[in-house]
Amino acid sequence: MENAFLNADRDTDSVTVSLKGDWVFGNVQDLESALADVDASGASAVTFQCGGLQNIDIAGAWVLFRKSQNFETTGCDTDFRGFKAAHFKFLKNVTQAGGSSIATDHEAAPRVPRQRAQDALESLGKAATSGLQDIGFIAMTILQGITKPSKLAVRETVRQVYQTGVQAIPIISLISFLMGVVVAYQGANQLAKFGADIFVVDLVTISILREMGVIMAAIMVAGRSGSAFAASLGVMKLNEELDALRVMGLNPNQVLVAPRLIGLIIALPLLTVFADLAGLAGGLFLSVTLLDISAVQFIDRAANSADLTTLFVGLVKAPVFAFLIGAVGTLRGLQVTSSAEQLGRLTTTAVVQAIALIIAADAVFTIIFIRLGI
Amino acid sequence: MEPVVSVRNLVNAFGTFRVHDQLCLEIMPGEIVGIVGGSGTGKSVLMRSILGLRRPQAGDIRVLGHDVYGSGPGPQQYWGVLFQKGALLSALTVRQNVELPIALHSDMPAATRRELAELKVRMTGLPVSALDKYPSELSGGMVKRAALARALAREPRILFLDEPTAGLDPIGATEFDKLVTYLQSSLNLTIVMVTHDVDSLFGICDRVAVLVDKKVVIGTLDELTQSQHPWIHDYFNDPRARRAQQMENTNGREH
Numbered sequence: 039m040e041n042a043f044l045n046a047d048r049d050t051d052s053v054t055v056s057l058k059g060d061w062v063f064g065n066v067q068d069l070e071s072a073l074a075d076v077d078a079s080g081a082s083a084v085t086f087q088c089g090g091l092q093n094i095d096i097a098g099a100w101v102l103f104r105k106s107q108n109f110e111t112t113g114c115d116t117d118f119r120g121f122k123a124a125h126f127k128f129l130k131n132v133t134q135a136g137g138s139s140i141a142t143d144h145e146a147a148p149r150v151p152r153q154r155a156q157d158a159l160e161s162l163g164k165a166a167t168s169g170l171q172d173i174g175f176i177a178m179t180i181l182q183g184i185t186k187p188s189k190l191a192v193r194e195t196v197r198q199v200y201q202t203g204v205q206a207i208p209i210i211s212l213i214s215f216l217m218g219v220v221v222a223y224q225g226a227n228q229l230a231k232f233g234a235d236i237f238v239v240d241l242v243t244i245s246i247l248r249e250m251g252v253i254m255a256a257i258m259v260a261g262r263s264g265s266a267f268a269a270s271l272g273v274m275k276l277n278e279e280l281d282a283l284r285v286m287g288l289n290p291n292q293v294l295v296a297p298r299l300i301g302l303i304i305a306l307p308l309l310t311v312f313a314d315l316a317g318l319a320g321g322l323f324l325s326v327t328l329l330d331i332s333a334v335q336f337i338d339r340a341a342n343s344a345d346l347t348t349l350f351v352g353l354v355k356a357p358v359f360a361f362l363i364g365a366v367g368t369l370r371g372l373q374v375t376s377s378a379e380q381l382g383r384l385t386t387t388a389v390v391q392a393i394a395l396i397i398a399a400d401a402v403f404t405i406i407f408i409r410l411g412i
Numbered sequence: 413m414e415p416v417v418s419v420r421n422l423v424n425a426f427g428t429f430r431v432h433d434q435l436c437l438e439i440m441p442g443e444i445v446g447i448v449g450g451s452g453t454g455k456s457v458l459m460r461s462i463l464g465l466r467r468p469q470a471g472d473i474r475v476l477g478h479d480v481y482g483s484g485p486g487p488q489q490y491w492g493v494l495f496q497k498g499a500l501l502s503a504l505t506v507r508q509n510v511e512l513p514i515a516l517h518s519d520m521p522a523a524t525r526r527e528l529a530e531l532k533v534r535m536t537g538l539p540v541s542a543l544d545k546y547p548s549e550l551s552g553g554m555v556k557r558a559a560l561a562r563a564l565a566r567e568p569r570i571l572f573l574d575e576p577t578a579g580l581d582p583i584g585a586t587e588f589d590k591l592v593t594y595l596q597s598s599l600n601l602t603i604v605m606v607t608h609d610v611d612s613l614f615g616i617c618d619r620v621a622v623l624v625d626k627k628v629v630i631g632t633l634d635e636l637t638q639s640q641h642p643w644i645h646d647y648f649n650d651p652r653a654r655r656a657q658q659m660e661n662t663n664g665r666e667h
Contacts, residue, residue, distance in 0.1 A: 270503075278499035285463050286513050287488030 043072040045089070051082045053114075056089030061098030069098060073105045084109045088120035176299065176365045182289075183296025191293050198301025202263040203308055210258050210309050211316035217250050218242060218320020226329050235329050239339035242321030247344055251314040252352045253400060256359035259306055260392040264367035267298050268388035271371025272381040295372070299364040306360035307353055314352065351412055355403055362395045414477065416441050416570050416602045417462060422471035424457050431457050433626040435471070444596055444603040445630070446613045449623030450643065455606045458623065459574060462604075463493060476569060487570075489517045492563030496574045498555040500547040506533065506558045507543040513566045532561040537591060553584045557591075564595070571595075573605035577612055589615050614656040622647070633657070 039046040043061065047054045055076055061069060078084050086102065094102075106116040183191060225241040271294065274280055280290040318340065325331040331339075370388035374381050417439040424432040431454035439445050449455045460466040462473055464480045473480045478487040492513075500509045510529040514520060520528070533543055536557040547555055556576065563571060576592065577585035593616045596603050607613060613620060614633060621630040624643050631639070637648045637657070647653065 273502065277502065278495040278497055279501050281460075281463075281465050282493070282495055282499035282501070284465055285488060285491070285493045286516060287486065288516065 039075065039077070041072050041075065043069055044076070046076045048077075048081070051080065053078045053081045053084045054087060055084065056087040057094075057102075058090035058092070060092050061094040061102065063095055063097040066097050066101055069101045073101065076105075078109055078112070078114055081114055083115045083117065085117045085119055091121075172365070172369050176361075176369070179291045179296045180299050182292055183300050186292070188292065190288070191297050194293060194297035195301045195304075198297050199305050201266075202259060202298075202302050203305025206259060206262055206305075206309055207312050209262075210255050210313050213258060214246070214251055214254050214313040214316040215320040215323075217254055218246055218317035218322075219324045220320075221245055221250065221317075222321040222324040223328070226324070236331065236335070236339060238325060238329060239321070239331065239336050240343040242325075243318065243340045243344045244348060246317035246321065247314055247348045247352050249352065249400070251317050252310045252355050252359065253396065254317075255306060255309045255313040255356070256363065256396045257393055259302070259309065259360070260363045260389055260396060263302060264363045264392040265385050265389045267364065267367030268371040268385040269381065271295070271298075271368055272374035272384060275372065275374050276376075276378070276381065295368050298368055299361070302360045302364040303357050306363075307356040310353055310356045314349070347412060351407060355400065358399055358403075359396050362399060363392045366392045366395065413440055415439060416443075416476055417604065418472075418474045419458075419462065420472045422458075422461060422473065423469045424454060424461060424466070425469050430626060432461075432468070432471075435627050437621060437628045437630065439602060439604060441602050442596075442600060443618045444593070444605070444616055446617040446620045447604065447606045447623065448608070448613065448620060448647065453623040454626075455623055456574070458628075459572065459604075459606055463491075463572060464488075489566055490568055491570045491572060492566065492568035493572045494556070494559050494563045494574065494576055496578060498547065498559035500555060500559055500562065502547050505544050505546055506538075506550070506561075509547070509558065510562045510565050513562060517566065529561075529565065532564050533558065535564065535595070536561045537587070552579050553581075553588075556580065556588065560591070564599075567599075568601065570602040570604065573603065573607075575606055575608065577607065577609045582611075585609060585611065586615075592616060610650075610653045610656040611659075614653070614660045 039048075043057065043059050043065070045056045045058070047056075053076065059065075076084075084106070086106065106118075109116050183195075222238050222242045225238045226235060229235055229237050229241070271280075274290075274294070280294070283290045283293065322333060322336050325336050326333055367388045370384040370391075374384055415438040417437065419435060419437040422432050422435040422437075423430060424435075431452075435458070437458075447455050447458065457466060461468045461471075462475065462480065464486060467481055475487040476490050478485065478490075480486060500506070501512070504512065507526070507529055510532055511525050514525050514528060518525075530540065530543065534540065538554060538557045538561065542550060542554060542558065547558070550558060556579075560576075573592070577588050580588060589612050592603060592605075595601060596616075605612070605617075617633070619630055619632055620636055621628045622636065622644050624641060629636070629639070629641065629644060633648070636644055639645055639648070
């Protein structure tokens with residue numbers, strides 16, 4: 039048998055393959071098919087001879103070596119003869135570097151469905167335990183932050199309240215004001231059909247106080263601060279800043295993580311109050327300008343329809359939402375280990391998960407309040 | 413003499429793979445010791461273990477007699493660490509960064525603390541105008557100097573440097589080496605540095621700890637150049653190492 043790259047001669051139980059031409063990177067595909075044609079079935083030994091070989095590089099040597107390994111697994115002895123030192127140096131490199139990866143090629147058996155199910159269950163279990171660990175870690179961090187406050191941590195907490203709370207007041211007020219306008223307008227359109235325009239006030243007051251105010255505030259904070267937590271902690275981790283704190287004898291959980299969590303738990307209820315007020319103002323604004331409801335009427339009606347419980351039902355959610363946003367943001371930030379690309383991905387994850395958790399938690403709250411009859 | 417750093421029977425493993433196996437290392441006061449090794453031999457892991465950042469699977473690590481992983485007070489206030497990328501806190505200015513370790517373990521009045529921080533910054537050759545800048549506004553070399561100032565802030569007795577000259581141009585690297593030797597001789601520091609820079613090794617190190625076969629071989633440069641171990645032999649007889657050695661022999665040691 040003969041082709042452009044080799045001659046194969048068959049004796050009774052041995053095959054001699056003499057190579058020729060250029061065994062180089064550009065020819066790898068042809069080399070593989072040339073070697074595939076070599077039939078060594080029933081032979082006990084294969085000898086590769088240098089013969090008329092012009093050039094060989096690592097890619098060519100690799101193809102040759104892999105073929106020889108294939109022969110070995112079928113029970114043939116293989117032997118290399120007459121290779122010049124320059125050629126053989128490549129081959130030797132390949133033999134030393136390639137041994138283990140060949141073994142793994144054979145080990146990678148196709149996954150059977152049962153194995154897949156097992157893997158899925160295993161990863162589910164792992165996610166559950168790591169989730170529990172994370173919750174424990176965050177709870178411990180907050181507890182330590184409260185019980186062992188250092189001067190540094192207190193200052194950082196104040197800074198966080200300022201950044202996540204005070205600085206967010208304008209945008210959250212604006213958004214809630216607009217929400218109040220929208221709810222009032224949609225409500226007025228429907229209620230006018232029944233001549234019940236005045237109930238717009240009840241609609242706005244109750245929906246803003248119970249749901250919209252706190253949800254709007256929480257979603258804005260998740261976008262503003264949840265991402266900022268993940269990004270800032272992630273960058274600090276990449277930059278070895280957390281290690282730098284540790285070698286100074288500071289615990290980064292106490293001086294960075296706990297202040298962020300506690301700061302947010304303080305800030306979000308306050309922001310919710312602003313969101314509630316702005317939302318009501320939005321409803322008032324629309325009622326006065328588009329509906330024939332005066333400001334006095336609106337305020338009077340609002341005071342009748344809502345009591346302290348309505349306000350409390352909205353406000354009690356705020357610390358829980360704050361905890362969720364803070365926990366997801368800081369945990370994702372601390373998970374950054376290697377690269378800027380990972381940092382971006384985890385920051386996005388933090389925001390998406392925080393918002394999803396807020397909505398889910400709100401649903402749970404609704405069910406609880408229904409059960410309690412509030 | 414008590415060793416400043418003593419590592420005994422250290423075992424560090426990732427899963428079943430042991431990076432360090434019964435590793436022992438002693439560093440004496442006033443030495444400048446370089447840590448070298450091929451990639452994956454655990455130079456950084458060793459450094460992190462000594463600094464208390466990675467609890468080893470087994471072993472006893474003491475720095476200035478304090479057990480690094482013990483329950484008692486650690487050696488944190490007696491050491492200074494310069495991380496590879498500087499690791500200045502990005503939310504703080506250079507001045508605040510340098511003042512932070514001073515503020516942590518002393519009740520010094522604010523004015524004194526301020527002056528002391530300025531002094532440390534000047535010692536590292538950083539212009540005073542850099543004091544009120546944020547790390548992001550500084551060049552790579554300036555960040556390293558500022559980080560060195562922070563490492564020196566609390567009058568450490570031992571200084572750990574992780575690849576101090578990595579990322580600096582050759583002139584900057586030489587200046588940094590000079591700075592380190594100057595500080596070592598004037599403050600009588602013990603210095604431990606992980607480095608790939610053969611010029612630094614031959615230029616300023618008294619002894620070199622080589623990570624081979626999951627353990628440490630420590631010796632003077634002359635001893636290591638004569639070593640029979642293949643990796644150590646190759647490393648210290650590499651043409652670049654040779655050149656650095658010859659340069660050093662003609663210039664004479666600087667300290």
